[in-house]
Amino acid sequence: MADRSPTMSEDFPTEFDTPQDNPGFLLWTITSRWQRQVRQVLDPLNLTHAQFVLLASLGWLCTREAHITQIRLADHAQMDPMTTSQVLRTLEQKGWVTRLPHPRDTRAKVLQVTPEGHTMIEQSIPLVEAVDRAFFAELGPEAVALFKKLDQRSS
Template identity: 35%
Template sequence: MSKVSEQATPGFLVWRLSTKWRVAVDRAVAPLGLTHAQYAMVASLYGMHRTGERPSQRRLADHTGLEALYVSKLARSLESAGLLERTRDPRDPRAVQLALTELGRERTRQAIDVVQGLHRQLLAPLGGLDSERTQEFRRTLATLLDVSLEPDAPRETEEQS
């Protein structure tokens, strides 16, 4: 662990790791014509389709943690690239369903392979993808993601009372 990391707050370390990961994925999937955010969308869509789900843009936004407006923008760009189809939901004409095209499925499979290589590199210091340390790390991250983060209400000071 570097000297900086020993003194850093957990929030700073989370930010640094997430930035490092985003940059690495951006670079790795760029040759496939994707950005990290687009990869997050198509990989999520790929997984959802494998379980039989054809999600709406809203459902995909909830799944990825991205803003619905951003998912809509990404979906339009992926549709223009021929990787995604957007269709009206027959049960709700206001909703737009998303599906990968054949080209989108192929490109996503390639991107998943590339990103899996990054996962192996990232998790090697913890003993690899299937190690107990990695499983504990995954559980810790999931726990932290379940925490609701809201700004504290302004506190009254003695001078304000």
């Protein structure tokens, strides 16, 4: 019997010949590359990707709904409530978001974007959208359809 190294593919517990054949691994590496590019354009603004997502989401929600709560924002951004709370605290410290008393629920706070926060949204969205356009350009309009299909499956 031949001495077989534990690193040989037939001894490795996967159905895939290579990591690049595994859709989960591919999604991970693609997402990492895209996030790295987004981070590069947001770093000069002193804005993390999570801060951007919550700030832009809050800005968008405020144009469509009244009385946006932390839970509503977390649901919209698909971010866990604890992370949302921590990121919102930082956005508030930066002066980009305020928390005001809710008119009907004494336990809740209403989130609002400050004028400085609006300025940050106006600066950051075009930068991130430029990254998105360049990164996903080869996929064309099929990219959005694919992502929507994946998003529906994960709900």
